[in-house]
Amino acid sequence: MDARALIGVGVIAPSPPLRLDIDADALVANWRWFAGASSRAACGAAIKADAYGLGARAVMRRLADAGCRDFFVATWGEAAALGAYPDDLSLSVLHGLREDDLPAALAGTARPVLNSPAMVARWKAAAGGRACDVMVDTGMNRLGLSPEEARSGLLDGLQIDTLLSHLACADEPGHPLNEQQLFTFRSIKAAVPARRYSLANSAGICLGQRYAFGLTRPGLGLYGGIPAPGAEGHVRRVVRPHAQVIQVRIVAQGATIGYGAAFTAPVAMRVAILNIGYADGYLRAFGDGRGHAIAGGVACPLLGRVSMDLIAVDVSAAPSVGDGDWLEIEYDLVTASIATGLTQYELLTMLGHRYQRRWI
Secondary structure (H helix, E strand, O other): OOOOHHOOOOOOOOOOOEEEEEEHHHHHHHHHHHHHHOOOOOOOOOOOOOOHOOOOOOHHHHHHHHHOOOOEEEHHHHEEOOOOOOOEEEEOOOOOHHHHHHHHHHHHHOOEEEOOHHHHHHHHHOOOOEEEEEOOOOOEEEEEEEEEHHOOOOOOOOOEEEEOOOOOOOOOOHHHHHHHHHHHHHHHHHHOOOOEEOOOHHHHOOOOHHHOOOEOOOHHHHHHOOOOOOOOOOOOOEEEEEEEEEEEEOOOOOOOHHHHHOOOOOOOEEEEEEEOOOHHHOHHHHOOOOEEEEEEEEEEEOOOOOOOOOEEEEEEOOOOOOOOOEEEEEEOOOHHHHHOOOOOOHHHHHOOOOOOEEEO
16 A cells, blocks of 8 residues: 555654753742742733743643733734633633634623724623723833823723733833833832733842732743843743654764865764754754753753754764663753754744654
């Protein structure tokens, strides 16, 4: 039989040669630290972008079990992907309410975050008094009503569960815009009634309790990123990528490795070819020795360029490594950010869909 005819008729696909080990205890510990730092405010969780690449449904379940009750996604497609969730959980859709989103918004329990006068009018006309959230722009100039629009009476008649804004420079504690946004948000809070008010993301929580209000919305910090000064030593690493060795080979002294012959072996070297590359979010910025794998505690430097699906690492100091072995890819977010010039957000969310995700 032609091999193509076997597809979809009971052939079991082999497991991927890539995996993400995700530490459930670290995830929960990080949320609990941010919850404690939020003081009397409730602590939610941003699970947009598939929980920054870790898997939104799995993250939501584990944080809900730990006590988190408020979750945030970007779009209605992300909300739908979560499937059913317990009635005592709250889900908000940050990007609001297009005309195309109305059927999904009216069919479920997730709340739209209304960002414009047009969204406000759309919800008033369609929702019959159902609760919503509202975003007010206090200085980021991204999404949200202006303070003047929020105070104008536009929101009269809405049942606002949470009034939100978003800090632009919370990762820089001394930036003057933080205090300006705090002042503006307080003035809006005094003018616009809502059940709760929310300003602080992960970095905003680190600015102190004045920024917490009634609800905080950590994201990056939950997943092992260090969002701002003050989180060091408290936030634990959550995700560790691993890749399988396809082949171990000896590269002769003077031979080159990879595209562009970018690396020349100074001596004969034992080299492992790993099944990971920029198609998996492990970008070329890690090439030329800026990245490494770990074999039994031994750092194995990356040699030459990162290819679409492959990298080469020096395993001369790890003689037990052989074909089929799994090596951890060093992926400390702060260290990798410094080495590559990429943000911690990019490093997390670019991890692709070819990984199997294993909760440990």
